[in-house]
Amino acid sequence: MTKHILVLPGDGIGPEITAQAVKVMEVCRDEFGVDISWEEAPVGGAGYEAAGHPLPPETLAKAQAADAIVLGAVGGPKWDKLEDISLRPERGLLGIRKELALFGNLRPALLYPQLADASSLKPEVVSGLDIMIVRELTGGIYFGQPRGIRTLDNGEKEGFNTYVYSESEIRRIAKVAFEMARKRNKRLCSVDKANVLEVTMLWRDVMEEVAKDYPDVELSHMYVDNAAMQLVRAPKQFDVMVTGNMFGDILSDAAAMLTGSIGMLPSASLDENAKGMYEPCHGSAPDIAGKNLANPLACILSVAMMLRYSFDNAGVAGKIEQAVSHVLDEGLRTADILSAGRTQVGTVEMGAAVVKALKALK
């Protein structure tokens, strides 16, 4: 049966990169016989402009009905001053994650060998890098109640959020991470702040408990401050990392830079049944939006993740990754991954090069 995809371009560079991802989807459908169809809907700032809400009800209904979602990015300075925080573009994205229970966020930091010289770290530190960050995505401090800004008796304002995880929330993300480690090099590092925060003391306890079901996986624990340092000191010590919502957000941006650019890092956000939303880890990059400068590869590689995780088509997913590797072999680089002796291309040209390379792999 035809799988239906909802494409949510969003804001800033979002529409520029999803346009290239859609071209890759066309090749998957027309040349590789992948039975998919798709439609677009507004989300984020675009949702606010079109329907007065960052997650218009029609968009949410389409997201719920779709077999998978491809999202560009949301947000931008135009909406940063909206008084009602529930109308901010980012709330559209958080709303889909929560409504669809997409708690398991996979962020693979993989260095394409051709980009060893694009990383800000020495080639020997990053060459061969292949880390999978498993980030909990629908809980923690992002969603904990109570939250808000209140005025104290002395007239001063106070902002507050709640960092909370239940055992069941920790257990289900632990299982995702252990299963992932089992399929890879069987090493899992759980990142927490258990020396200070009770919520992550519980996190650590539950990780230990789940570990009993995975005797073949070696579990270790690391405090988040040390983990940030180790990621830039000796990143290849990691195989799979599992952590909460906010720590995962921060560590995955740092890990992205190891791969050359945040424009290289795709992601999958999955529910219990591997229904998912696929999106690059980066944002709407307002500083380069509309200039044909954005790297579309993270978004294109997110399509590959969709084929692998939601449509059980590792074959064509691998072809997309091979096509990306091929254009890097040719020396084509967007500005963010440019280094001496390479050819700078724009978003559209990079997308077209991947399409050409993919067709050649038929």
Ligand code: NAD
């Ligand atoms: P950002 O990721 O948008 O940009 C950070 C830096 O990385 C910028 O210099 C940008 O030009 C560069 N960059 C990002 N993606 C790139 C790409 N594909 N190619 C080349 N360069 C790229 O983060 P920010 O500036 O902190 O946030 C901008 C807006 O995006 C904010 O409104 C934020 O809330 C939003 N945001 C959205 C998402 C999402 O939709 N998933 C993720 C992060 C941030």
Ligand code: IPM
């Ligand atoms: C990400 C983004 C989002 C997050 C924002 C835009 C809500 O930074 O997907 O990494 O913090 O999860």
Ligand code: MN
């Ligand atoms: Mn982020």
